Amino acid sequence: MLVLDNVSKTFNPGTVNSKTALDRLSLHVLPGDFITIIGSNGAGKSTLFNAVCGEFYPDSGTVTLDGRDITWLPMHKRAAAIGHLFQDPMRGTAPGMTIEENLALASGRGGWFGTISRQDREFFRERLAELDMGLEDRMKQPVGLLSGGQRQALTLLMATVNPPKLLLLDEHTAALDPATAEKVTELTERIVKESNLTCLMVTHNMQAALDMGSRTIMMDAGRIIYDTSGEERKRLTVADLMDLFRARTGAALDNDRMLLR
């Protein structure tokens, strides 16, 4: 499905700020995998996502998606196959445009000169109703009026309205209050299951990292230091994860947003 082969990226090379964000990282994602990613600050979790979605081109190594080498493909051309959600709920939607206009752009229905048809509206209404946030009755309202949680749910819908090959979730519930975060997490799990999406999720919630998905990887200093799935993963506890991290890096897992619950 997604294969990263020896991908490296150094920011500001040759300066005092030089930072190796990815260090010969290799990762093989199987179709239908739901991988949760944990790691300390600056471990390279977001950089990994940015390498996959094309925010920058890697210094070395290749990125392959579904058998196609996408290492040098510009970001907007990958976007059809890759959905990407960020921590900032403002990033995925156009605030000055209405909900239906945002959805129309994301769904890409009709030609360049097509307009939003009645069928499109009906389709959007059904999909919005599934979010259970009352957004289906506010389709003509600008997205800027929605709350962070509503915007993030809408972004999730926009990213998955055409099921992507790969869904990247970069702490997409971190900026939401606990109740809303739980709701968006629930939605995420449901949508991923319904469309049978392959999904990578960065999280700061250790328990969620173990509860959600089918595989967990731990990152440090631009490398994957631990990769677990199946029976072994089922037996893991948060305390085990902390111990594993300390054993492999010689330091305590340190993340300023971390939830240990």
Place this chain on the structure above:
Amino acid sequence: MFISWGIIQSAVELGLIYSMVALALFLSYSMLNVCDLSTDGCYTLGCSVGSMVALTGHPVLALLAAIGSGICSGFVTAFLQTRMKIESLLAGIIVNTGLYTINIMILGKATVSLNDAPTVFTWMKKVLAGTPLADCYKLVVALCFVILTVLFLVLFLRTRLGLSIRATGNNKDMVRSSSLNPTTMITIGLCCSNAITALGGCLIGEYNKTCDINMGTGMVTIALASLIIGETIFGKKTVPWRAVGVVIGAVIYRIVVAVALRLNMPATALKLVSAVIVAVAISYPTVVRALALQNRRLSTRGISLYRILQAAFAALTVLFILLSVFTSGSRPLMILLALLCAVFLILMITADRKERRDSHAGA
């Protein structure tokens, strides 16, 4: 009579034609969020290209040629700011500077007269001769073009391409993640807006029967002033509503200009007025916020800042009116200053009212 029907009519005609430039900025500035400073040069480019074609006896072909030249100019501006990563303001200024030479080359001299050439206006005059509309043939032409432009913009902005352009001005990240290329969107948007600007320039040339190399100077500020007047009066609701507001804003601007000229204000003062309108309108929200904050701070000491400012502006208004009556030399300037102070006074009164209403609602 102080203001005759003739003056109003020509102000409306001019306002309608100038509103094409304001509509172009509506697309680039309000929708695409790019301040296109090549507007001045592009407007003159449309006029020069159109005039040279019109002089060969093809006034309609002139309009098409102007549109084509506008598209080229918009493409260069877009290319510089997207592919070459030149700051969008700088890209506009660079293109504007280059266009001056190009326009001189096209015209061959600084001013070209279209007195003997057929134009769309003379053509309409012939068509309407003998009908009740014969007297306002210019108005009919201007109105037709403005309606066509507004229709084009409204329909275009509803399509998926139009939505993509609006989203590019709103949130580039979102456009990219919808697998659309912002570079393409900016290019298409600027080509369209510059085509409309050049068409406006060509129409003004055919209307005034002259094309001058300096006719575009300050056009971007004037068009922005019209745009802001329209958006202030009509609000920022739906796209069709806003587009109509822009046209009416441009017409209002021209009527104000006509009145000012009747008051013997020198024509050269108009650029200063439009500069002040744009600067005040764009900084207005910031100033209002700062004033509200200071007012709240001072009100704890029992001082109302709004009251003080109201008194000050009222006094200044009276002072300038008196000066304009008793001095002879700089009367237009005094009238201008009195008007400005009166506007500020009204703004202070509305801000004070709003503050009181809000604090009541809060309590």
